Amino acid sequence: MPATAPPGTGQLTREQLLEGYRVMRTIREFEERLHVEFATGEIPGFVHLYAGEEAIAAGVCAHLGADDYVASTHRGHGHAIAKGCDVKAMMAEIYGKQTGLCHGKGGSMHIADLDKGMLGANGIVGGGPPLACGVGLTARVKNTDQVAVSFTGDGGSNQGTFLESLNLASAWHLPCVFVVENNGYAESTPPAYHQSGVDVAKRADGFGFPGVVVDGFDFFAVHEAAGEAIARARAGGGPSLLECKTLRYYGHFEGDQQTYRGAGEVEEVRRTRDCLATFVQRVTNAGILDAEDLERVDQDVRGLIDEAVTEAKAGPDPTPAEVETDVYVTY
Amino acid sequence: MTTVGIVANPAAGRDIRRLVAGASVSGHAEKAGMVFRVLAGLGAAGVTRALMMPAPGGLSATLHRQLRAHAAGQGHEAAPAALEELPMRLDGTAADSIRAVEAMRRAGAAAIVVLGGDGTHRVVAKACADVPVCALSTGTNNVFPELREATVAGLATGLVATGRGGPGALRRDAALRVEVDCAEPDLALVDVAASREPFIGARALWRPGGISDLLVTFANPAAVGLSAVAGMVSPLERGGGRGLHVRLAEAPEAAAITVQVPLAPGLVVPVGVAAWRALATGEQVDLPAAGGSLALDGEREIERRPGARATVRLVAGPLTIDVDAVMRHAATKGLTRLPPRV
Numbered sequence: 001m002p003a004t005a006p007p008g009t010g011q012l013t014r015e016q017l018l019e020g021y022r023v024m025r026t027i028r029e030f031e032e033r034l035h036v037e038f039a040t041g042e043i044p045g046f047v048h049l050y051a052g053e054e055a056i057a058a059g060v061c062a063h064l065g066a067d068d069y070v071a072s073t074h075r076g077h078g079h080a081i082a083k084g085c086d087v088k089a090m091m092a093e094i095y096g097k098q099t100g101l102c103h104g105k106g107g108s109m110h111i112a113d114l115d116k117g118m119l120g121a122n123g124i125v126g127g128g129p130p131l132a133c134g135v136g137l138t139a140r141v142k143n144t145d146q147v148a149v150s151f152t153g154d155g156g157s158n159q160g161t162f163l164e165s166l167n168l169a170s171a172w173h174l175p176c177v178f179v180v181e182n183n184g185y186a187e188s189t190p191p192a193y194h195q196s197g198v199d200v201a202k203r204a205d206g207f208g209f210p211g212v213v214v215d216g217f218d219f220f221a222v223h224e225a226a227g228e229a230i231a232r233a234r235a236g237g238g239p240s241l242l243e244c245k246t247l248r249y250y251g252h253f254e255g256d257q258q259t260y261r262g263a264g265e266v267e268e269v270r271r272t273r274d275c276l277a278t279f280v281q282r283v284t285n286a287g288i289l290d291a292e293d294l295e296r297v298d299q300d301v302r303g304l305i306d307e308a309v310t311e312a313k314a315g316p317d318p319t320p321a322e323v324e325t326d327v328y329v330t331y
Numbered sequence: 332m333t334t335v336g337i338v339a340n341p342a343a344g345r346d347i348r349r350l351v352a353g354a355s356v357s358g359h360a361e362k363a364g365m366v367f368r369v370l371a372g373l374g375a376a377g378v379t380r381a382l383m384m385p386a387p388g389g390l391s392a393t394l395h396r397q398l399r400a401h402a403a404g405q406g407h408e409a410a411p412a413a414l415e416e417l418p419m420r421l422d423g424t425a426a427d428s429i430r431a432v433e434a435m436r437r438a439g440a441a442a443i444v445v446l447g448g449d450g451t452h453r454v455v456a457k458a459c460a461d462v463p464v465c466a467l468s469t470g471t472n473n474v475f476p477e478l479r480e481a482t483v484a485g486l487a488t489g490l491v492a493t494g495r496g497g498p499g500a501l502r503r504d505a506a507l508r509v510e511v512d513c514a515e516p517d518l519a520l521v522d523v524a525a526s527r528e529p530f531i532g533a534r535a536l537w538r539p540g541g542i543s544d545l546l547v548t549f550a551n552p553a554a555v556g557l558s559a560v561a562g563m564v565s566p567l568e569r570g571g572g573r574g575l576h577v578r579l580a581e582a583p584e585a586a587a588i589t590v591q592v593p594l595a596p597g598l599v600v601p602v603g604v605a606a607w608r609a610l611a612t613g614e615q616v617d618l619p620a621a622g623g624s625l626a627l628d629g630e631r632e633i634e635r636r637p638g639a640r641a642t643v644r645l646v647a648g649p650l651t652i653d654v655d656a657v658m659r660h661a662a663t664k665g666l667t668r669l670p671p672r673v
Contacts, residue, residue, distance in 0.1 A: 011528050011541070196359075196389040198341050198423070205356050213345040214533055224532035228350045240350055285636045286529035286622065 012223065017283055020062055020219055022297050024054040024276055026087060027078040029305045031250075034077075034094065037309060038254045044096045047108045050078035052217075052249035052266075055275035056181055057082035059222030060149060060242075063230040069117045069135040071128035071150040073181075075248070076121025079151055080111050083118045091308035097315035103326050104318045126159025128152055129178060133165050136174035136239075147233045149177045155186025157200045166241070170207040175233035177226070178204075180243040181216065187252045188260040204241035216244030217273040220282070335373055335412065335492050336435030336462075337383040338428050338455055339366050340447035341390050344470045346535035346630075353597025357469040362386075362446060363393035365467065365481040367401070369444050370411035372485020377493045381412040382438055384431035385421060412489075425454045432458040441492035442652065444484065448473045449556075449628040453520050456506060456649045463491055463501055465652040471596045474521045474554045475504075475628070479654060487657040490666060497660030499653060502570040505548035505612065506648030509625065511633055511641045519627035522547045522558045523643050527623040531631035537595045539602045544618055545577040546610065546643050555593045556629050560602050563590040565609075574610035574645045579603060615644045 012020070031051040038047055050057070053075075061070065061082035072079040080090055085101060093100030094108045101113055112120030119131050132150035139146035152162055157180050169176040180200045184190060191198070204211025212229075214221040222244055229240040247269050251258045270277075283289040339362050348354035363386075370381055386394065398414065417434050421427050432455055435443055444465040445455050452466050452475045465488040466476035491500050507519040524536060525544040536557065545557055549569040552562035561567070561575045579602065580586035586603030593599045610616070618625075622637035635641055661667050 011530065011532075192387070196392065198387045198389065199345055201345055202356070202358055205358055210349040211345070211356075212347050212350050212533075213342070214347075220530040220532045221534065225347050225350065228347060232350065243345075282530060282634060285634065287637055288529065 012220075014288055016062065017289055018293065018297065020058050020223065021276075021279060021283075021289075021294060022301065023058040023061070023082050024219065024279065025297055025301045026304070027051075027054045027057060027081050028276060029301045030077060030081060030087065030091070030308075033305050033309060035250060035254065042313070043094060045107045045109070046253045047094065048075040048253050049248070049250040050075050052269070052275075053181055053183060053246045054078055055219040055222050055279075056179065056216050056244045056246060057151075059219050060177075060179055060226040060230075062223055063227050064117070064147065064149065066115070066117055067144075068146050069119055069132065069148040071119045071131035071135075071148070072121045073128060073151050073153060073156065074109050074121060074123055074125070075153070076111060076151075077108070080113070080118050080121065083113075084116045085111065085113045085118055087304055088308040088311055091305075092312040092315050095312040095315065096317065097312055098318045098322070099311070099315040103322070105326050126152060126156040126161040128156075129162050129165030132176045132178070133168045133172075133174055136169060136176040137172060139175055140172065145175075145234050147175045147177065147230050149179055149230070151179050151181055153186065154180065154182040154184070154191050154195065154200060155189070157203070158186070158194060163203070166203065166207045166239070169239035170209055173236075173238045175236070176239040177229045177233055178239065178241045179226070180241065181246055182243055183246045183248045185248075185252065185260065188256075190260075199243060201241055201243040209239050209241070211241035211243065213243045213245065216246030217269075217275045217278065219275055219279050332380055333378045333489075333492050334380045334382055334438055334440050335378050335488060336432065336438075336440035336443040337366060337369060337381050338431055338443060338445045338447070338451065339384065339386060339390065340428065340451040340469075341387050342423070343447040343451055344472075347533040348472060348535050348537055348595045351537050351598070352595035354595055355471040359389035360393050362469060363390050363397060365446050365469065366394050367397045367411070368481035369446075369467075369485035369488070370398075370414060371409065372482045372487075373412040373489040373492075375409035376486050376489020378412045378489040381414050382435050382440060383414060383416050384427060385416040385419060387421065391416075425450075428454045429458045436460065436462055442488045444488050445476065446481075447476070449475045449521055450630050452476055453518060453628045456520055457518050459649055461650055463650045463652050465654070472555065474551065474556055474558050477654070483658065484654055486667075487654040487661075488652055490657050490661055491652050495661070495666050496652070496657045497664070499656035499660065501650045502653050504570055504648040504651050505572070505574060506646050507546055507548060507574070507627075508644045508646045509627065509633070509641070511625065511635055512639050514633075517627060517632065518648075520548060520648055521628045522556070522561075522626075524557050524626040525618045525623060525641070526626060526631070527621065528631070529623055529634065531624050531634055534630045534632075536626040536629050536631055537598060539579065539592075539594060539600055541623070542579050543581070543623075544616075545579060546616060546645075547575050547577070548645065548648065550575050555596055557594065557626070559592045559594075560590060560604065561607070563592055564588065564604055564607050572612050575607055576610050576616055577607040578605045580605040610645050612645050612647070615642050617642050
């Protein structure tokens with residue numbers, strides 16, 4: 001098997017595969033570690049973990065540059081990592097430290113880094129799509145080739161903000177991609193109880209742009225479909241909707257008792273569909289990456305997350321004198 | 332009591348071809364409308380019971396609203412066949428359709444109406460044995476099922492199910508049996524494509540690049556999709572007992588001919604063909620062992636490790652209802668005439 005893909009197939013290079021794996025592994029390690037650390041009571045506020053959904057953030061953001069935008073959700077760590085935010089500063093932010101990405105003022109649900117095009121995790125369900133329309137409009141008015149991606153959950157896709165954004169993006173021909181991470185539960189409610197129809201993607205039909213469904217556990221499927229949606233937006237083809245079917249491995253928030261889940265639901269998915277396990281199996285089967293390549297990434301990531309937690313814990317708290325800094329903006 | 336099965340795939344019509352080409356969309360309301368129209372046709376032909384795979388939320392709600400509205404209607408039209416949903420758990424995968432078809436066979440279904448694309452029909456064909464299938468397309472993207480009015484399809488299926496289909500009612504279609512290493516054999520109804528792409532990505536195949544071999548059960552130049560490549564070089568009738576093996580050119584210089592082919596609705600691309608030859612029923616083709624992926628009926632399904640043995644054999648496929656032939660027979664024999672008024 002040649003290490004490079006045959007021309008005209010849109011297949012990934014070895015370097016792209018390694019980078020996709022590194023992003024997914026970093027998110028997984030970051031979230032699994034937070035799951036452990038949150039239980040100690042040392043982390044202020046709520047955390048909503050992205051573990052299980054890594055292929056989506058990694059597959060989508062692989063096509064975005066630093067000047068493209070993402071608008072995230074309350075479950076935003078994965079999007080921030082995939083968009084290139086500093087992992088140590090993210091961890092410090094979640095610990096509420098002065099060294100954090102937002103100097104400890106944002107915490108898990110408001111991590112943002114405008115320099116990286118990360119418009120922020122968002123405590124408001126359905127809060128991201130209108131932001132994507134806003135930056136999308138900026139890109140269109142300024143005639144740049146920037147693209148705006150919003151992430152929304154299945155619950156968020158029922159919000160008026162989501163549907164209003166689909167309408168605006170279509171009416172204004174905005175370079176927006178609406179990614180719906182359908183992880184099976186709006187907090188604790190399965191879609192059958194709150195959505196008419198099985199696919200959120202069908203909602204795009206009503207606004208006159210394409211909506212497609214992919215397996216959100218499959219990095220390759222997300223990567224290919226997102227690549228086409230983003231290229232379409234960049235070329236002036238307007239908005240599209242990408243629904244990724246997935247499952248989160250932990251509760252809605254850390255501490256959620258998850259009494260709404262079926263028995264063995266997460267274990268079964270972890271065993272048969274996990275995005276990292278299937279990725280490893282497929283790239284090694286194809287003979288493009290070997291176990292050593294992947295182990296090197298694992299080691300680097302483990303070291304990075306260890307350092308991030310140690311440094312976050314040791315970092316200084318914001319001082320009372322800073323209570324108003326970075327909070328108000330004057331135009 | 333005559334029973335007919337109905338499989339309506341709720342997930343059909345949402346793949347990447349909506350994004351990269353101009354493929355049509357088929358929403359729940361349209362699928363529910365199609366099922367309603369099938370029921371009307373079946374009922375008029377004397378079918379009393381229709382067994383359906385349970386439909387999720389939106390499709391089911393729309394269908395039942397239509398049936399209730401009909402029940403409150405004028406009453407001069409024939410009553411639709413009574414709808415019964417199979418008592419089965421759905422897990423949202425192709426396995427649902429397999430289990431549904433097996434349950435329909437156990438319940439004595441005399442025919443099965445399938446609403447979906449090539450992929451849905453492929454899954455049904457794995458489980459339906461010799462129960463006749465009425466193949467209905469829910470979009471413009473398909474080769475095996477026909478795009479036709481569901482009421483008439485229901486009528487024709489009802490005539491077949493009640494033993495009045497006539498001599499030309501059923502066609503024995505072909506299939507391609509695919510074996511890779513020791514894995515469970517798989518089936519394709521239209522085409523198998525061997526690609527050098529190692530990963531199956533977003534499944535639906537819409538790029539010709541990297542495809543080395545194409546095997547088809549029939550070759551219709553008026554089709555959309557990969558089988559149209561075969562159709563453009565050597566048209567081959569459906570159900571004729573012969574297939575075609577086409578080798579695509581690795582580079583433009585290696586092409587014996589280059590044909591323009593609609594690979595998806597709204598997407599016409601040049602495809603270089605190196606060679607082609609006929610394929611007899613029972614004949615086996617060994618695919619190059621270079622690794623890569625296999626697409627069955629336009630969906631990338633199987634990733635092959637380098638060196639994996641992969642064979643394709645042309646075999647007998649499902650029995651398919653020829654709606655035109657059945658309706659011609661019915662008209663000729665007066666089967667659709669009501670008794671004269673007295």
